[in-house]
Amino acid sequence: MKLFLSTVIIIFSLSAQAAWSQEKQIVVEDFKPSSVNQPEKKFPQVNSQRRIRTSILAPIAHSVQLDIGGVKYDMQKDSNGIWIGESNPQDEGFHYYQLNIDGASVPDPGSLYFYGAGRLGSGIEIPSSDQDFFALKNVPHGLVSENIYFSKLTNSHRRCLIYTPAGYNENEKTRYPVLYLQHGSFENETGWTTQGRANLILDNLLALKQAIPMIIVMDNGYAYKSQSNKVKEGREESVFEEVLITEVIPMIDAKFRTISKRESRAIAGLSMGANQTMRIMMNHLDTFSYYGGFSGTANYPSTDVINVSTFLDGKYKEGNALNKKIKLFWLGLGTKEPIPFPGSVGAFRAMLEQQGIKYEYYESPETAHEWLTWRRCLNQFASKLFK
Amino acid sequence: MKLFLSTVIIIFSLSAQAAWSQEKQIVVEDFKPSSVNQPEKKFPQVNSQRRIRTSILAPIAHSVQLDIGGVKYDMQKDSNGIWIGESNPQDEGFHYYQLNIDGASVPDPGSLYFYGAGRLGSGIEIPSSDQDFFALKNVPHGLVSENIYFSKLTNSHRRCLIYTPAGYNENEKTRYPVLYLQHGSFENETGWTTQGRANLILDNLLALKQAIPMIIVMDNGYAYKSQSNKVKEGREESVFEEVLITEVIPMIDAKFRTISKRESRAIAGLSMGANQTMRIMMNHLDTFSYYGGFSGTANYPSTDVINVSTFLDGKYKEGNALNKKIKLFWLGLGTKEPIPFPGSVGAFRAMLEQQGIKYEYYESPETAHEWLTWRRCLNQFASKLFK
Structure with missing residues (x-):
């Protein structure tokens, strides 16, 4: 009986697999x-x-x-x-x-x-089943502006894109908080508005009154001193942090009607950008009070237990002090992300929990290390800012 | 003697041609x-x-x-x-x-x-020998903003790009004249800032104080009522003129600090855009006072003598009245443009001259129906506006 049942199960399994395999081959003609x-x-x-x-x-x-x-x-x-x-x-x-x-x-x-x-x-x-949140809809639309600037640090022209929410141009006295939002590796400053649809996500959130009107600044995360002799790990040392802090933020505060204080400034990024912006956040807690890390943390690519004494020069040692200073520490990850992201973000979260550091964590269902994960992250994160 | 000389000339010509032909084959390795x-x-x-x-x-x-x-x-x-x-x-x-x-x-x-x-x-x-005028230089740069809007006329989302000159955001009380600038056939609203470098041309003119600070609006010249039953010459009838006049201009005047009067409004375009904007100009002389037609006129593709009584419903019949009304009527063409452009623009100029209508005419040396012609046209034309 036992053998018979096993045989039935095996036969059933094989035919189910064959059927599934066959079904998999059938291409539905509704392209x-x-x-x-x-x-x-x-x-x-x-x-x-x-x-x-x-x-x-x-x-x-x-x-x-x-x-x-x-x-x-x-x-x-x-x-x-x-x-x-x-x-x-x-x-x-x-x-x-x-x-x-x-x-x-x-x-x-x-x-x-x-x-x-x-x-x-x-x-x-x-x-996607939830595509409504990033769809182009008949709601008021913000502007996305290309801003060319000369960087003394890199001795080159650079470009950032700036989202100003609907009503920015008409409400000439209103000042706005700012989110600095960074792309991932081998992408550039255009990623968040083209692949990411950041402008449409904000337009839709604002139309539903689910977010505070804000400016979003998207710069290029690759910045090097072209004449630099300093070489770190085979690559020229990045000066993106200095470009952002000493060139971009002052320029944005001068050119746009920002609220120029830490309580009204957020910084976030995806993958490489999450790593970069986490370091910038921790080095400049007097500049930013909100942080979002989408599919990335500053311990990447390591999945090891984090030594809080040495990691980022001990910046996470004082959990209580950080909880008082940081208004939101937010992390997001797709459920289908490949190695090493789950392990690396997991090790980082374990460190935060060990240190008693408050944070929010979001998982994007059925998405990998790709833009739907990051659109969802932005949608969640932006709705929590400046409130 | 005469025969001998001829032979010498023929031999010399042949060898010169051979040398030239050979030289033509040699690829200089300075790529x-x-x-x-x-x-x-x-x-x-x-x-x-x-x-x-x-x-x-x-x-x-x-x-x-x-x-x-x-x-x-x-x-x-x-x-x-x-x-x-x-x-x-x-x-x-x-x-x-x-x-x-x-x-x-x-x-x-x-x-x-x-x-x-x-x-x-x-x-x-x-x-090009004159590329300095459209080069990216370390001068103050204006912003190029993407503006999404819903058009009731086309029942669709459309996009225009808006150049605001350096200083626009900082000088919060200043109002600016506006140039509406259109692309050519099979191009779109991005042409003037990417291929055309309109923003850099204006940045450079303004840095040299060779132009008045102005806003430039670049829309998409293809606009159709999607549900329209009206079909003209096999194609759906364009509603671009109505979109520009009744939707875009009011939107721009509401959203940007424009000087909203005819003396501070110009319209120009290249090729198909020159044709479109010339018709719009002549139909709306109370809206615009400056016109620029780059490599195109409203008689295109005809090279026939224009019958001024019937052409554009007789809009060029009263030369004196037009001279009083129009501040600048400007035409440009490349010296290497193909048929039918030289003949068509030539016939149009002959009509203007016959009617005693004042206009300025520029020829771009050694360029055909291409973007260097139109960059040069914009550079010339923009320097004459709103003065």
């Missing part, structure tokens, strides 16, 4: 053009299974592949020389991808382009 | 990365002959071509699968281009991307 396509472009497309399909004319190519999420999917050529192919189902949210034509990695001519992975490349949007 | 490359990208490059060289890894491709100015140049593959190749010398200024990999037209992964020819594609900058 629609991606919402981040170039105007009038029919491809790439997304279906209800969250598969991506794209197409390109390449009459004499040997091989065309759709390259997304670390997997290259072979596409097929029809008699007109048009290649078409699909990916497996993807996570909800925004993903970078590219085409591979006979070994050449190129952007898909159908999509808009986004700066990530150190280059302008294709992106696709898989509809 | 440098283009100024509009993505960060850290070594290709595409430009040399002193104004040739473009680019390179891409495509190990199993049959054929890779550099496609620029209507010519496809074959590239060559080395033993590592890296393709490299050059174009013939190009005109000074900005050009769109693309790569062709086994028949697939794709952006070059090395360049920045620009919206033109109805898609985001590669661009390259050939240094």
Whole structure:
């Protein structure tokens, strides 16, 4: 009986697996053009299974592949020389991808382009169940302004983007708190408004009166003294902290109607930006009183127990003093993030708890180290600021 | 003797031609990365002959071509699968281009991307002798702001870009005149600040005190009633004029510190935008008093003699009245523009002269229907506004 039951279970399991496998192969034909396509472009497309399909004319190519999420999917050529192919189902949210034509990695001519992975490349949007919070809606919209400035520290022109909320231009006497918000590695100052939709997230929060009107400043986290001889761990030492503190903040306070005090200043970032801004926060508690770390902490990439005496020069040693000084210490992470993020953020949280340091922690369901995690983090975090 | 001289001349001509032809083949090895490359990208490059060289890894491709100015140049593959190749010398200024990999037209992964020819594609900058006027310099910089708005006329979200000059945010009482500035066909609202460098041109003019501080508004010239049943010449009828007059101008006057009167409002455009804005100018002489038409006029594409009684409903019939009303009617054209632009603009100028209508005319040396022509036009035109 026992053997029989086992056999039944095995047979049932095998046929269930086969059915699942077969179902997995069936591509549901309800593809629609991606919402981040170039105007009038029919491809790439997304279906209800969250598969991506794209197409390109390449009459004499040997091989065309759709390259997304670390997997290259072979596409097929029809008699007109048009290649078409699909990916497996993807996570909800925004993903970078590219085409591979006979070994050449190129952007898909159908999509808009986004700066990530150190280059302008294709992106696709898989509809998510909660996409309403970052949708373009008929609500009052803030402005996103490009501000070019000359940095003496880097001896170069740099650019930051500034979100001013709807009503900023009309309410000429009102002053606003400021969130300094940083991108991740191999991204730039455009990431938060293009991939991240920070402006739309704030527009929507403000329309629902779920956030305090605020200015958001997004700078480029890569800043080096071009003539510097100081080299640290093989790379030139970053001067981003000095650029932000001594050049960007004074410029923003002079050019925009800010409330220029620590109680009205927040700093946050994602991944590399979370690491950078956590260090800047702890070095400048007289400048900022709110902190947000999205998918990153300053112990990255270590997952070891943190030695609070030596970590960041002992800045977390006095838990009580920090609790009095910091208005919000906020961390967020996706539930599908890869190694080492869960372990590293986990070790950091354990340190905070050991030190009795108050913090808030959010997990983004079913998302990895990607922009839907960070959009959700911003949505949560921004609603808690300056209240 | 006469025969002998002729023979000498013929022989001399032939050898000069051969020498010239041979010299033409020699590629001077002083290539440098283009100024509009993505960060850290070594290709595409430009040399002193104004040739473009680019390179891409495509190990199993049959054929890779550099496609620029209507010519496809074959590239060559080395033993590592890296393709490299050059174009013939190009005109000074900005050009769109693309790569062709086994028949697939794709952006070059090395360049920045620009919206033109109805898609985001590669661009390259050939240094020009007068490039100082549009260079990024250490002068005060204005802001370029993205403004999303909902258009009732098109029942859609649209976007315009607004340049506010350096000092706009700091001088909270100052009001500014406004230039409405339009892109060409298959381009969009980003063209004037990316390809056109309108913000840098104004920054530089203002630093030299060669222009009056002004706001520039750049909208998208494509606007249609999505549900419209009206179809004109196979295409849906444009409502851009109504969008600009009844939606954009009131919005800008409410949101920015404008001087809201005709004496402080200019309108200009390039190519399709010149045609559109000329019609809008003539229909709304109570709204605008300055006009600039860059490489285009409202008789395009006709080169016929204009019948002033019927052209634009007879709006040019009363030359004296127009001279009193219009503060500046300005036209510009490149000396290398193709058919039908010289003939069409020529016919329009002949009409203005016949009607005794005062206008200024500028020719951009050695440029065709391209952005260096339009940068130069803006530089000239903007310096004459609101004075």
